[in-house]
Amino acid sequence: MLEEIKLRLETSVPGCHPEIILNGSPSEQHSLLLDSAHAVDAATFLRDDAELRLDYCSNVTGVDWLQTETSHGYLEAVYHLYSMEKKHGPVVVRLRTENRTDRIHLPSLTPVWRSAEFQEREVFDLYGIIFDGHPDLRRILMWDEFEDHPMRKDYVEPDDYEYEPTAHDDVLTKAKQHAPQQQPE
Amino acid sequence: MTSTTTTPLEEQMHEELIAPGGQDELLEIALGPHHPSTHGVFRMDVVLDGERVVKLKPVFGYLHRNHEKIAESASYLASMPYTDRLDYICSLSNNWAYALAVEKLAGLQVQSEPSTYA
Amino acid sequence: MDQKLRIELSKQGIVVTTLEELYNWGRKNSVWPMTFGLACCAIEMIATSMARYDIARFGAEVFRPSPRQADLIIVSGTVTKKMAPQVVRLYNQMAEPKYVIAMGACAISGGPFKQGYNVLKGIDRYIPVDVHIPGCPPRPEALIDAFMTLQKKIDAQTLTGESRPRHLHPDTPSEFVVPRFGAHDLEPPNNPQVFRILNNVDSRHAGEVDAGGN
Numbered sequence: 001m002l003e004e005i006k007l008r009l010e011t012s013v014p015g016c017h018p019e020i021i022l023n024g025s026p027s028e029q030h031s032l033l034l035d036s037a038h039a040v041d042a043a044t045f046l047r048d049d050a051e052l053r054l055d056y057c058s059n060v061t062g063v064d065w066l067q068t069e070t071s072h073g074y075l076e077a078v079y080h081l082y083s084m085e086k087k088h089g090p091v092v093v094r095l096r097t098e099n100r101t102d103r104i105h106l107p108s109l110t111p112v113w114r115s116a117e118f119q120e121r122e123v124f125d126l127y128g129i130i131f132d133g134h135p136d137l138r139r140i141l142m143w144d145e146f147e148d149h150p151m152r153k154d155y156v157e158p159d160d161y162e163y164e165p166t167a168h169d170d171v172l173t174k175a176k177q178h179a180p181q182q183q184p185e
Numbered sequence: 186m187t188s189t190t191t192t193p194l195e196e197q198m199h200e201e202l203i204a205p206g207g208q209d210e211l212l213e214i215a216l217g218p219h220h221p222s223t224h225g226v227f228r229m230d231v232v233l234d235g236e237r238v239v240k241l242k243p244v245f246g247y248l249h250r251n252h253e254k255i256a257e258s259a260s261y262l263a264s265m266p267y268t269d270r271l272d273y274i275c276s277l278s279n280n281w282a283y284a285l286a287v288e289k290l291a292g293l294q295v296q297s298e299p300s301t302y303a
Numbered sequence: 304m305d306q307k308l309r310i311e312l313s314k315q316g317i318v319v320t321t322l323e324e325l326y327n328w329g330r331k332n333s334v335w336p337m338t339f340g341l342a343c344c345a346i347e348m349i350a351t352s353m354a355r356y357d358i359a360r361f362g363a364e365v366f367r368p369s370p371r372q373a374d375l376i377i378v379s380g381t382v383t384k385k386m387a388p389q390v391v392r393l394y395n396q397m398a399e400p401k402y403v404i405a406m407g408a409c410a411i412s413g414g415p416f417k418q419g420y421n422v423l424k425g426i427d428r429y430i431p432v433d434v435h436i437p438g439c440p441p442r443p444e445a446l447i448d449a450f451m452t453l454q455k456k457i458d459a460q461t462l463t464g465e466s467r468p469r470h471l472h473p474d475t476p477s478e479f480v481v482p483r484f485g486a487h488d489l490e491p492p493n494n495p496q497v498f499r500i501l502n503n504v505d506s507r508h509a510g511e512v513d514a515g516g517n
Contacts, residue, residue: 025290026292027289027291141245141385142246142385142421143384143385143484144484147486147487148487150254150421158420158492160493162493163412163498218389219339221338246383246421247383247385247389249385249421250342250381250419251420251422252416254419254420258418
């Protein structure tokens with residue numbers, strides 16, 4: 001089914017070349033990668049097309065791909081789309097940023113599906129992807145003065161392991177840094 | 186981070202968030218995270234016209250317990266009890282959804298009829 | 304006074320008591336909690352106040368929604384760092400004498416969500432806790448047992464002397480510092496006057512008795 005969607009997107013939205021990303025797990029839930037320039041047009045087509053009618057965006061999450069030898073690392077926003085009218089789905093759509101550090105802008109799909117509004121705020125809060133065109137992009141789960149993006153793989157959490165009575169493994173190493181304050185059991 | 190020209194959707198949402206001043210006085214109150222009417226911790230900034238709520242802006246995150254970050258370092262079975270506490274009023278449905286997701290991901294076929302043990 | 308003599312006199316209709324006993328008896332049998340449920344332990348707290356495990360028979364007759372009218376705050380559920388300043392503010396707004404029960408593993412030390420960037424690892428970092436109830440979630444009977452422990456603790460408080468409780472001491476603070484939202488964590492991460500790490504105790508609050516009655 002994703003091949004058909006890809007063909008129809010290529011014909012209907014000029015310039016859009018979606019890619020199918022294969023999912024290696026037994027669930028075989030393959031996803032469609034869209035590029036940032038044509039994302040809003042492609043999303044509008046997916047929502048309004050007579051056969052697809054994917055009018056319900058149920059979930060928006062983010063993925064943090066760290067830098068490896070082959071790629072320079074990027075952030076992704078993943079959208080799960082269902083169709084309430086035709087009762088099919090899910091169709092998984094991905095949008096990818098170019099970089100993990102400074103080029104982290106993506107177009108917001110809130111004008112297409114209103115239910116993505118809070119979810120994109122959550123992705124911004126936890127991953128740091130900035131959505132252009134989002135009406136109200138602020139932090140939603142953490143407080144406004146918070147400065148990190150916690151779900152990134154290189155996030156270091158604050159050190160409040162002063163008192164750990166049953167510490168083991170890495171918690172023990174963290175607790176030992178406060179050792180002068182805590183007498184050994 | 187947002188551009189200077191606003192899209193129609195942004196304008197519509199800005200209009201919705203700003204209270205229309207003029208004829209009546211509208212009262213803006215924060216029904217804070219601790220209030221008898223909020224189930225759990227959930228803050229609402231409401232704009233009231235007398236007793237009627239005209240606009241509402243929800244603020245949440247007061248019970249963000251980072252299940253996803255914990256699941257990054259726990260196995261599939263170990264993050265099962267955490268799904269109980271996602272929505273603690275209907276815990277079993279969260280468990281079921283998680284079990285379905287893991288079974289789909291791993292390609293497990295689970296028989297639906299109960300097996301009889303000899 | 305000798306207990307047998309007291310019983311004999313009470314059979315004749317004469318009640319002998321001390322002012323301290325009367326004061327504590329009145330206070331311990333009418334501890335009114337505040338409706339403060341944060342997460343899953345709140346469901347167990349609600350279950351305790353319902354018909355089967357009735358906590359009203361122990362004196363917690365009404366759950367007051369306003370902190371100014373409540374004696375006890377049962378911190379039930381995970382305290383997140385976003386919510387922690389509001390909990391401390393509510394505690395500051397309560398009138399003395401006030402007590403805190405930390406219900407559930409999350410309120411004691413962060414619980415199962417301890418490895419979290421948003422979870423405060425125990426409410427006793429900012430406010431002094433009187434009774435801790437372990438469990439995830441603790442059964443209603445455990446909450447009733449904690450309530451009875453609190454009642455025993457109130458009974459043991461003296462009116463005069465060095466070990467009198469906090470509200471009768473003019474010097475001890477009854478309002479604690481409210482943490483502010485910092486860039487990475489709350490500031491301060493704990494209140495050193497309250498969060499006394501084990502074996503490093505400098506000075507105890509006057510009159511504070513732990514759950515064993517010591």
